[in-house]
Amino acid sequence: MIGVIADDVTGGTDVAVAFRRAGLATIILFGHPDDGAVLPYHDAVVIALKTRTLPVDDAVAQSLRAAAWLKAHGATQLYFKYCSTFDSKPEGNIGQVADALADLQKSRLTVVVPASPEHRRTQYMGNLFVAEQPLAESPMSHHPLTPMTDSNVVRLLSAQTERPVELVTHKTVRAGADAIRKHLDQLTSRGVRYAVTDAITATDLQAIGDACRDDVLVTGAAGLAGGLGRALTGTRARRQSQGEDPVGAGRAAALAGSCSARTREQVAYMREHGPAFFLDALTTPSAEQLAAAALDWYDGLPADARPLIYSSLEPDALRRTQQTLGTERSATILETATGLIAKGLVERGVRRIVTAGGETSGAVVQALGVQGGTIGAELAPGVPWIYTTGETPIALLLKSGNFGTPELLVQAVRAATIPGEAGLAGH
Known part of the structure; x- marks a missing residue:
C-alpha cells in the first residue's frame, strides 16, 4: 500500500x-x-x-x-x-x-x-x-x-x-x-x-x-x-471502475479564493455567465458579517441559480488589502467567511460545491466536517469530483488555483444539470 x-x-x-x-x-x-x-x-x-x-x-x-x-x-x-x-x-x-x-x-x-x-x-x-x-x-x-x-x-x-x-x-x-x-x-x-x-x-x-x-x-x-x-499497476493494484455520481442534478455554487492568474480568469468568465458576489474584507473585515451578507444575497436568487461567491483579487488590490489588514488577518477573515458560507449553502440544499484555491478548499472541507470521500470523474486534468460518504452525499470539486481552463468554474457548476438544461454544460 x-x-x-x-x-x-x-x-x-x-x-x-x-x-x-x-x-x-x-x-x-x-x-x-x-x-x-x-x-x-x-x-x-x-x-x-x-x-x-x-x-x-x-x-x-x-x-x-x-x-x-x-x-x-x-x-x-x-x-x-x-x-x-x-x-x-x-x-x-x-x-x-x-x-x-x-x-x-x-x-x-x-x-x-x-x-x-x-x-x-x-x-x-x-x-x-x-x-x-x-x-x-x-x-x-x-x-x-x-x-x-x-x-x-x-x-x-x-x-x-x-x-x-x-x-x-x-x-x-x-x-x-x-x-x-x-x-x-x-x-x-x-x-x-x-x-x-x-x-x-x-x-x-x-x-x-x-x-x-x-x-x-x-x-x-x-x-x-x-x-x-x-x-x-499489475503488481499490487487492481483497476478501479468509474463510479456512479451519487449526487446528480441539483443546486450548485462556486467559491473562489485563489488570487492566481488562472483563477482570476475563471472568475471573470463566470461573472459574465451568472450571478456573482464579492467578499470584500477591506470594507467588511469580519468573517461573520461577510458570510451573512453573502448568504442573504444567495437567498434572493432563483432556485436554479448556480452562483459564484469570490474573494479573488488582482495583485495591486491584494497588496492594498494585505497592507491594511495584514496578510495573515486578511487570509483568516476570508477563509473563515468562505467556510461559513459553504456550511450555509449546504444547509440551504446545495449539494455540489466547487472551490478554487488550496486554502479556500481546506476551509470548506474543514467547515463542512468532511472526513473523506471517493474519487469520481475528472472535469479537468487533476481536478476530480469527490463524493462524500453518508446518507446525504455532497459533490466537491476542489480546484488548485492554477488548474483548469477559463471556463472551468462555469462548466463545474453546470456539470450535473437540472433536467431540461443539458446543453448548458458545454457553454
Whole structure:
C-alpha cells in the first residue's frame, strides 16, 4: 500500500486522481483520520492536510502523525506530495517535512520531483518552469502566501534542509530507469540525501517512477504519482471502475479564493455567465458579517441559480488589502467567511460545491466536517469530483488555483444539470 501525505487539500485530490488514473484503488481522507477508521479495498490512501503554510514545527508534527497512521494501516511506501510549483516560504517547510519523513522511513536518499508536464510544470537543469516562464517570472512570484522568487529547486530545497542536495539532470533521466537507478545509487554512496530530478515529459516521469518503485519514501507533485502508479499497476493494484455520481442534478455554487492568474480568469468568465458576489474584507473585515451578507444575497436568487461567491483579487488590490489588514488577518477573515458560507449553502440544499484555491478548499472541507470521500470523474486534468460518504452525499470539486481552463468554474457548476438544461454544460 502507498500512503500519501499531501500538504493541502487540492494537492490531495490531484495526487489521488493521478494514482486512480494509473489503476490504483485510491481513497482520500481530509485531516487526521480516526484510529478505528474502516476503509474499503485500496492500493493507496491519501491524507490531505493543510500544512503548506503552517509553522515548521506544526507542519512536521501533523505530517508525522499522518505517516504513523498510514504505516499502522499497512503503508509500506510513503509519498510526500507538494505543489508542482514547489510552493513554500524560504524558511520551509517542504525540506523539514521531508527530513522528518526520511528519518521515519530510514530513507538514505529521496527523490524530489515537482515537475508535472500535464499541468505545464517542467524542470530542466534544476530550474522549474510554469509553461514557458521560469517559476520566478511566472504569476507565482506574486502569490500572497508563498511568493516564489527563485526558479532553482536545488537552491529552494537547500535553504530548507541541512542535508546534501544534488541534481539529477535530464540527460540521465532521458537514458531511462536503469540509468536513473544507477545514478541514484551512486549519489547514495556519496552521502547525498536528496536528488532533485529533472523531468520534461510524461515519459521522463514514467522512467523516474520505474526507478523509484521500491523506495520507502518518494516526494513530488502529482506528475510523479502517475509515473509511480503506472510502475506498480499489475503488481499490487487492481483497476478501479468509474463510479456512479451519487449526487446528480441539483443546486450548485462556486467559491473562489485563489488570487492566481488562472483563477482570476475563471472568475471573470463566470461573472459574465451568472450571478456573482464579492467578499470584500477591506470594507467588511469580519468573517461573520461577510458570510451573512453573502448568504442573504444567495437567498434572493432563483432556485436554479448556480452562483459564484469570490474573494479573488488582482495583485495591486491584494497588496492594498494585505497592507491594511495584514496578510495573515486578511487570509483568516476570508477563509473563515468562505467556510461559513459553504456550511450555509449546504444547509440551504446545495449539494455540489466547487472551490478554487488550496486554502479556500481546506476551509470548506474543514467547515463542512468532511472526513473523506471517493474519487469520481475528472472535469479537468487533476481536478476530480469527490463524493462524500453518508446518507446525504455532497459533490466537491476542489480546484488548485492554477488548474483548469477559463471556463472551468462555469462548466463545474453546470456539470450535473437540472433536467431540461443539458446543453448548458458545454457553454
